[in-house]
Amino acid sequence: MPPRGWAPCMSLKVAVNGYGTIGKRVADAVRLQKDMTLVGVAKTKPGFEARRAMEKGYPVFLAGDGKKADFDAAGIPTAGTLQELLRSVDVVVDCTPEKVGAANKALYEEAKVAAVWQGGEKASVADRSFSALANYTSCLGARKVRVVSCNTTGLSRAAAVLRERFGVEHWEATLVRRAADPGESKRGPINGILPTMTLPSHHGPDVRTIFPDLPIATSAVVVPTTLMHVHVNHVRLSHPPSSGSDVMAAFRTTPRFVMFRASDRMEGTPQVIEWARDLGRSRNDVMENVLWEEGLKLEGSDLYFFQAIHQESIVVPENIDVLRAMFQLETDPRRSIERTDQALGILRVGA
């Protein structure tokens, strides 16, 4: 195990705790950054994902109640325990399941490492919540930060654009959520629609961890798909432009947005994912907010628009930016975003 300080001095030493849907993507993304080093990943149980980490050359550490014997039996060598990993890094990105992250907080404090949590945790787990386009600079030098969830990231990115350019008087959003990720087999429904019975849903207050005064009300339903969420938005703008194409231009010229045309055989989320597959994107990830020209309409001050959000990957670039902000590797948000996006191959297709 490399001792603390082993990596070149300009390279931030990063641990990833949890190697599921988010963790494996964050680990890959860290590896692609010139100013970061992935020291290791931690996992409680062996399996095909842990084996793939090994095959990629990522040192695998034992997390939680993980047993060395189980990993040995699976033919996956372990490099030590999570505690040992934490002693060799500057920061840990916690990608464990909801609530496990909060339980890990004491461990991170004990090891005196900075920590990043995911949006499944309550905002109170960290000192700040983060969304790169919205509040990067407010997290400069922070030691405990939560990257907001996929839905909140998608809404916050859009809010960053609309607030700054046109002002938001009122925002109404229905979140049509995917039931399970593609690699899951136990979640449902596979036929049916489940309303999320909390009204309004928790997503509005969660967006307000980023924009405290944003007048947004959200509702959610869960539907039988694995590909992406879709947000149905109706925003009343304070200072509407004269035409919807001005709003489109605002999105187009902002990083992490792509704009498609439905008439280009891009009818919905199946085609978006097929596009990502054709592009050769790793795991067909779509880290951008996806909008459609026909799916955006301005009527006076009323803006209607759809956006699709790839729940598995949209927070990955934000997990990189947050590290640069916390360690002040970059103080200008736009430059961090540019570096992240270049390393991850995020395009601006609509631009």
Place this chain on the structure above:
Amino acid sequence: MPPRGWAPCMSLKVAVNGYGTIGKRVADAVRLQKDMTLVGVAKTKPGFEARRAMEKGYPVFLAGDGKKADFDAAGIPTAGTLQELLRSVDVVVDCTPEKVGAANKALYEEAKVAAVWQGGEKASVADRSFSALANYTSCLGARKVRVVSCNTTGLSRAAAVLRERFGVEHWEATLVRRAADPGESKRGPINGILPTMTLPSHHGPDVRTIFPDLPIATSAVVVPTTLMHVHVNHVRLSHPPSSGSDVMAAFRTTPRFVMFRASDRMEGTPQVIEWARDLGRSRNDVMENVLWEEGLKLEGSDLYFFQAIHQESIVVPENIDVLRAMFQLETDPRRSIERTDQALGILRVGA
């Protein structure tokens, strides 16, 4: 074929043209009414549904370019042509696919029969659009009426309650629509979400064929389920009651609404349909607007509520009421609704 006037004089003679999802249900429903007689159904092609009509004893007539030889080959005797059927009835309920209904208009006018169309047709096909709780009396004596679509019926019923009791200042609805009916095999998506790219969607204007001044804006997405649509509603009430339970009481005491509790293991549309199956409902039909106690929340004047709409059957009772209104078999909407619901076994579970 019975000649015109064959049925007892108090019994309205009804033809059903089209015997698919809606037609077969309307035919069954007409048969269950004491003041109506089903003279026959018309269909263009034989198949298991036409055979079932025969088995039920419904005279089957040849519609459109349907060929007697095809029916003969399938062992389904035909009683004549649609034109002949039309000569023996007072009214035809057109349940043919979208746009075919409009094409049939000349035929109905030539036969001098009154006609009812479904919501797939444009409002202009008829003299009036109909929703029983909303505008029954305005259709008294009308000869050409369109029963609005499943989604519009669901919204109009809810609007009838909310407008009358509390006033509607603004209504925002997202329609989460089923991709296909259970008996269809060619429609999709089976994984993915398709935004309806018309913004706002056509449903708002369609509701205004019933309530011309209702300030409603709708958006829609299509999702991979066959069971029911779900409407996500946010309504700003003009004269809000002090508590959400007053709104619930308003729905509960109105026919064609059922109110479930999510905590009663009624999480979403799969359980609603299972409930209908357990109840022994014909084809597991749910002709009521389905609401949840936990899925209704009043915050000041802001009312949030979900409602599930069974796309296959919700318009069936309205197709009966419209006949009573047109022929003035009943001038009081509540009494027609009561007669229809009693005959169809529609409960008021939440009452």
